[in-house]
Amino acid sequence: MTLPSLPVSQxxxxxxxxxxxxxxxxxxxxxxxxxxxxxxxxxxHETGTDRPTMxxxxxxxxxxxxTGADRHPExxxxxxxxxxxxxxxxVRLLRSALEEEYAVRQVGVEAGDxxxxxQLRVEGGRGGADDDSGGGxxxxxxxxxxxxxxxxxxxxxxxxxxxxxxxxxxxxVGR
Numbered sequence: 623m624t625l626p627s628l629p630v631s632q633x634x635x636x637x638x639x640x641x642x643x644x645x646x647x648x649x650x651x652x653x654x655x656x657x658x659x660x661x662x663x664x665x666x667h668e669t670g671t672d673r674p675t676m677x678x679x680x681x682x683x684x685x686x687x688x689t690g691a692d693r694h695p696e697x698x699x700x701x702x703x704x705x706x707x708x709x710x711x712x713v714r715l716l717r718s719a720l721e722e723e724y725a726v727r728q729v730g731v732e733a734g735d736x737x738x739x740x741q742l743r744v745e746g747g748r749g750g751a752d753d754d755s756g757g758g759x760x761x762x763x764x765x766x767x768x769x770x771x772x773x774x775x776x777x778x779x780x781x782x783x784x785x786x787x788x789x790x791x792x793x794x795v796g797r
Contacts, residue, residue, distance in 0.1 A: 631684035633708035644698035657685035697746025
C-alpha cells in the first residue's frame with residue numbers, strides 16, 4: 623500500500639522514548655515556530671500501560687508563527703527521540719527550529735526521491751547540532767527501522783502508527 627505524500631511544506635513529527643511532559647515541551651517549541659494540528663489545550667497524556675507510547679503532530683513550515691517565538695521553552699527532563707518526515711527543505715526548517723532551543727543529535731536518516739526521514743535525539747541546552755556517527759561526519763544511509771520510534775519501541779515491542787492518529791489493536795499511540 624502506498625501512502626499519499628505530504629504537502630511539500632508539512633512535516634510529520636513522531637516523539638517517543640519520553641514522558642508526556644517532555645513530549646509537550648518539544649511540541650510547544652515547534653508550535654512557537656510553525657502552525658500545527660496540535661493545540662496547546664490538548665497536551666500529550668500518558669496512557670497508563672507499560673508499552674511504548676508515541677505522540678504525533680503535523681507542522682506546516684510554510685506557515686510561520688511570529689507570536690511566542692521570543693519565548694524559550696523548557697528543556698526536556700531527559701533525551702527525546704524525534705522522528706521527522708517530509709520534504710528536505712521542510713525537514714531542514716523544522717530541525718533548525720529545534721536546534722535554536724535544544725541540543726540536537728542526528729542518529730538516523732532515510733532519504734527517498736521526494737521525502738527524507740530523520741531520527742533525532744533532542745536534549746536540554748541550546749544549539750549545537752551533532753550526530754551519532756563519530757568523527758564529525760553525518761550519519762548518512764543509516765536506517766533506523768529497528769530502533770527508537772520505528773516499527774519497534776526501545777523495549778522490542780511492536781508499536782505502529784496507523785494512517786491517522788488512532789492506534790490498531792496491538793498499538794499504542796498517545797495523543
